[in-house]
Amino acid sequence: MSVPLPNPLLVRYRLTLADGESGEARALRLACEQTSELTPDLVPDSAQSYLGRVVAVESAEPDLSGRRAALATISLPAEAAGTDLAQLLVLLYGNASLQPGVRVESVVWPAQVLAQFAGPSFGIDGLRELAGVPERRALLCGAAKPLGLSSPQLARRVAALALGGADLIKDDHGISDPPCAPFAERVAVCQEAVARANRATGGSALYLPTLSGLPSDLTWRIERLREVGCRAALVAPLALGLETVREIAASSGLALMAHPALSGAFFAPDHGISPAVLLGDLFRLAGCDAVIYPHEGGRFPFPAAWSTALAEHLRAPLGGPLPAFPVPAGGIAAARVPELVGSLGPDTIFLIGSALYGEPDLERATARVASVIRENGR
Amino acid sequence: MSVPLPNPLLVRYRLTLADGESGEARALRLACEQTSELTPDLVPDSAQSYLGRVVAVESAEPDLSGRRAALATISLPAEAAGTDLAQLLVLLYGNASLQPGVRVESVVWPAQVLAQFAGPSFGIDGLRELAGVPERRALLCGAAKPLGLSSPQLARRVAALALGGADLIKDDHGISDPPCAPFAERVAVCQEAVARANRATGGSALYLPTLSGLPSDLTWRIERLREVGCRAALVAPLALGLETVREIAASSGLALMAHPALSGAFFAPDHGISPAVLLGDLFRLAGCDAVIYPHEGGRFPFPAAWSTALAEHLRAPLGGPLPAFPVPAGGIAAARVPELVGSLGPDTIFLIGSALYGEPDLERATARVASVIRENGR
Numbered sequence: 001m002s003v004p005l006p007n008p009l010l011v012r013y014r015l016t017l018a019d020g021e022s023g024e025a026r027a028l029r030l031a032c033e034q035t036s037e038l039t040p041d042l043v044p045d046s047a048q049s050y051l052g053r054v055v056a057v058e059s060a061e062p063d064l065s066g067r068r069a070a071l072a073t074i075s076l077p078a079e080a081a082g083t084d085l086a087q088l089l090v091l092l093y094g095n096a097s098l099q100p101g102v103r104v105e106s107v108v109w110p111a112q113v114l115a116q117f118a119g120p121s122f123g124i125d126g127l128r129e130l131a132g133v134p135e136r137r138a139l140l141c142g143a144a145k146p147l148g149l150s151s152p153q154l155a156r157r158v159a160a161l162a163l164g165g166a167d168l169i170k171d172d173h174g175i176s177d178p179p180c181a182p183f184a185e186r187v188a189v190c191q192e193a194v195a196r197a198n199r200a201t202g203g204s205a206l207y208l209p210t211l212s213g214l215p216s217d218l219t220w221r222i223e224r225l226r227e228v229g230c231r232a233a234l235v236a237p238l239a240l241g242l243e244t245v246r247e248i249a250a251s252s253g254l255a256l257m258a259h260p261a262l263s264g265a266f267f268a269p270d271h272g273i274s275p276a277v278l279l280g281d282l283f284r285l286a287g288c289d290a291v292i293y294p295h296e297g298g299r300f301p302f303p304a305a306w307s308t309a310l311a312e313h314l315r316a317p318l319g320g321p322l323p324a325f326p327v328p329a330g331g332i333a334a335a336r337v338p339e340l341v342g343s344l345g346p347d348t349i350f351l352i353g354s355a356l357y358g359e360p361d362l363e364r365a366t367a368r369v370a371s372v373i374r375e376n377g378r
Numbered sequence: 379m380s381v382p383l384p385n386p387l388l389v390r391y392r393l394t395l396a397d398g399e400s401g402e403a404r405a406l407r408l409a410c411e412q413t414s415e416l417t418p419d420l421v422p423d424s425a426q427s428y429l430g431r432v433v434a435v436e437s438a439e440p441d442l443s444g445r446r447a448a449l450a451t452i453s454l455p456a457e458a459a460g461t462d463l464a465q466l467l468v469l470l471y472g473n474a475s476l477q478p479g480v481r482v483e484s485v486v487w488p489a490q491v492l493a494q495f496a497g498p499s500f501g502i503d504g505l506r507e508l509a510g511v512p513e514r515r516a517l518l519c520g521a522a523k524p525l526g527l528s529s530p531q532l533a534r535r536v537a538a539l540a541l542g543g544a545d546l547i548k549d550d551h552g553i554s555d556p557p558c559a560p561f562a563e564r565v566a567v568c569q570e571a572v573a574r575a576n577r578a579t580g581g582s583a584l585y586l587p588t589l590s591g592l593p594s595d596l597t598w599r600i601e602r603l604r605e606v607g608c609r610a611a612l613v614a615p616l617a618l619g620l621e622t623v624r625e626i627a628a629s630s631g632l633a634l635m636a637h638p639a640l641s642g643a644f645f646a647p648d649h650g651i652s653p654a655v656l657l658g659d660l661f662r663l664a665g666c667d668a669v670i671y672p673h674e675g676g677r678f679p680f681p682a683a684w685s686t687a688l689a690e691h692l693r694a695p696l697g698g699p700l701p702a703f704p705v706p707a708g709g710i711a712a713a714r715v716p717e718l719v720g721s722l723g724p725d726t727i728f729l730i731g732s733a734l735y736g737e738p739d740l741e742r743a744t745a746r747v748a749s750v751i752r753e754n755g756r
Contacts, residue, residue, distance in 0.1 A: 033677075034552075035524070035525055035526075035552065036523065036524035036525060036526065037521075037523055037524060037525075037550055037552070037731065037732060038523060038524050038732050038735055039732075042524075042732070042735050042736060043524050043526070044524075044526075044527065044531070046526065046527065046528070046531065047524050047525065047526025047527045047531075047558075048526065049526060050524070050525045050526030050556070050558065051524075051526065065443070077525075077526075079556060079557055079558075080525055080552055080553075080556045081554070081556075082554075082555050082556065082557070084554060084555065084590055084591050084592075084595075086590060086591075086614075086617040086618060087552075087554050087555075087590050087591075087617070089617060089640065090551065090552065090614060090617050090639045090640065091552065093640060093643070094551065094552070094614070094617070094637075094639030094640055095639060095642075095678075096642075097639070097640050097641060097642030097643045098638065098641070098642035098645075098672050098678045098680070098708070099642070099678060099679075100679050143415075145414065145415055145416060146413070146414035146415060146416050146420075146421050146422075146425050146428070146429075147413055147414060147415075147425065147428045147455075147458055148413075148414065148421070148422075148424065148425025148426065148427060148428030148429065148455075149422065149424065149425050150424070153422070153424065153425075172415055173468065173472065174412070174413065174415070174458055174465075174468065174469065174472070175458075176459070176460075176462060176465050177460055177462065177465075178428070178457060178458045178459075178460065179457055179460070180425075180428065180457075212462055212464060212465050212621070213462050213464075213465075213621060214462075214621045214622075214624060214625045215593045215596075215621070215622055215625050216625060217462075217621075218593075236464075236468060236472070239464040239465070239467060239468050239472070239619065239620070240464060240619045240621070240622075241617065241618050241619025241622055242617070243590070243591060243592045243593070243595075243618070244592075244593055244618075244619055244622060246592060247592045247593050247594060259472075260476065261468045261472030261473060261475070262467070262468065262471060262472055262475050263475060263476070264473075264474075264475030264476035264477070264649075265471070265475045265643045265644045265649070265650050265651075266643045267475075267476075268646055268649065271642075271643070271646065272643050273643075294476050299411075300473075300476045300477060301477075301478050302476070330476070353415065354415060354416050354417075354420070357416055357420050358420060
């Protein structure tokens with residue numbers, strides 16, 4: 001028999017089983033679907049090395065409605081995707097997504113595969129430096145919102161957040177190039193606002209505009225960010241595509257914060273990709289220096305175990321690729337910050353968006369949260 | 379009160395309700411989440427026109443486990459996304475994906491919004507012409523597979539499919555640039571194989587290589603396709619990003635067939651986006667001339683009603699954007715073709731992949747299915 005390729009991905013899938021279906025048979029079907037798209041008997045000898053292989057199958061806890069499930073470890077030929085991270089995602093879950101009840105639980109990344117992806121250009125230390133916070137404390141990120149304001153109106157909010165002590169200020173991800181605040185104009189006035197605030201405070205707050213559009217639009221928009229002095233941007237990797245984000249990370253000189261838009265489609269308990277793999281591993285490999293996710297207890301139902309695993313995956317040593325900041329978000333109440341700073345540790349960016357807008361004075365509300373983070377976030 | 383923007387998207391969402399939750403309250407929360415990310419009282423007057431609005435809420439059938447649900451029609455400001463189709467997808471479902479039980483059932487597209495998207499460059503008639511099938515009959519698409527074969531091995535299979543009478547021959551979507559069949563080499567030898575077969579048959583079979591990679595890779599790969607004479611390609615819009623696909627469609631001169639890789643993450647009955655909207659409307663607006671989907675009765679559990687609606691959305695008049703071919707696939711048995719030709723009609727491309735490889739002679743198996751389609755597919 002043929003020998004599998006070196007450096008395979010070992011992927012652990014949770015498979016929900018139909019009545020009478022064996023975990024082994026189901027795992028084999030998945031392994032073929034993700035590689036040959038033929039049953040093994042129809043795969044010529046010369047192509048057998050690229051065939052997915054079932055390494056192990058265990059039975060798993062049944063789901064809430066009592067359906068049986070299996071945990072299958074499948075070996076997939078990483079060579080098939082080469083250095084193409086979007087193809088790697090397709091190798092993990094492309095057609096699998098169309099089978100019933102398949103979830104990517106975890107992936108073992110061989111060093112040789114990781115070596116193909118540069119990962120974050122700045123990482124935790126680099127982004128700290130860019131934001132002027134070299135000391136090891138948690139950071140505060142504010143949000144310029146809402147969609148519908150003009151560029152000068154947004155700039156005033158950016159200024160208030162920076163004067164109040166936010167370390168980073170991002171656009172809402174829905175504010176890309178709306179007629180009320182067109183990209184080219186908005187990034188100039190918001191960057192000018194943050195620069196003016198920085199001169200007043202002596203700080204280095206970073207403004208991160210939402211970056212999206214056609215590849216040719218991205219080219220001029222990145223050039224525009226360079227012109228106005230922006231050093232970082234917000235991207236939505238599942239909207240832009242992982243390879244587009246990877247190229248921006250590698251060539252733009254911008255630090256990137258990832259937004260989880262659309263990712264919730266992948267987070268069913270029995271179908272999809274675990275947040276640790278999708279937002280943790282893959283967004284980091286795509287070159288994101290910080291990754292936003294909804295934190296437990298906010299307005300999205302995101303289990304605490306997911307946040308913990310995701311934050312670990314972003315920060316853990318991974319050979320070449322630098323660690324990235326976890327950015328808990330999604331309606332964190334300012335009052336919870338002290339507790340969260342304690343549990344999440346200093347290598348965290350707290351994204352406090354809407355909570356600051358509930359108070360009468362945005363700058364003062366920001367200052368209060370910023371001082372909590374400065375005092376407790378070590 | 380402020381006036382909403384003209385030309386809003388009217389989006390019908392199915393919302394699974396928690397115990398005691400009202401459909402109205404839930405719909406309002408969603409409308410805010412997708413636009414202001416603030417509660418309405420915190421949205422300044424000048425931004426109210428961009429706020430999502432609840433137009434109507436009806437109660438829906440409970441789901442299989444008896445949970446209550448509502449059907450909410452929400453008006454969203456299409457202006458926010460402008461001509462950016464990926465941002466439009468984010469406007470429809472970005473943060474919504476992270477709420478529990480939200481499904482986009484349908485979208486009413488205003489003509490002014492549609493006018494911003496060129497859609498398919500070839501459409502059904504143009505792709506027919508490219509494939510040398512101007513007469514109104516169904517088309518046959520074969521697949522060059524499996525992953526793991528060398529370029530010359532794949533080219534021999536491409537030749538057999540073309541000699542047998544396939545109108546189109548696509549790469550498996552997992553075959554992009556693997557070391558066993560690198561892109562630059564593969565597309566040359568496979569295109570040469572199809573050209574030689576076309577000279578023998580007098581036909582115009584089209585070869586569609588898988589196109590993926592970094593934006594800068596796409597540039598040279600598209601150039602390479604031009605060099606070797608390829609006129610069409612296979613893309614996976616959810617891996618590449620909708621805007622990347624749109625730019626390829628608008629500027630490459632290639633006809634595009636879309637692969638549904640990853641789309642199954644969106645197809646839970648109570649969470650995600652209906653296939654008619656995602657694969658039908660959005661892939662068509664991104665410029666895909668043909669869209670592959672798993673047909674009912676194959677190896678993926680795809681309800682017949684989804685296929686029917688999807689095919690309708692691809693073909694229906696839509697003002698500017700040309701109609702696109704539905705491409706039923708996913709393990710269609712050759713024996714089912716006569717029945718399917720009858721129900722799906724002549725503006726259909728049948729993708730018969732693995733079924734042809736189960737027979738000893740690929741060319742002869744192709745010829746048999748091709749003659750069925752030629753005889754019955756009108």
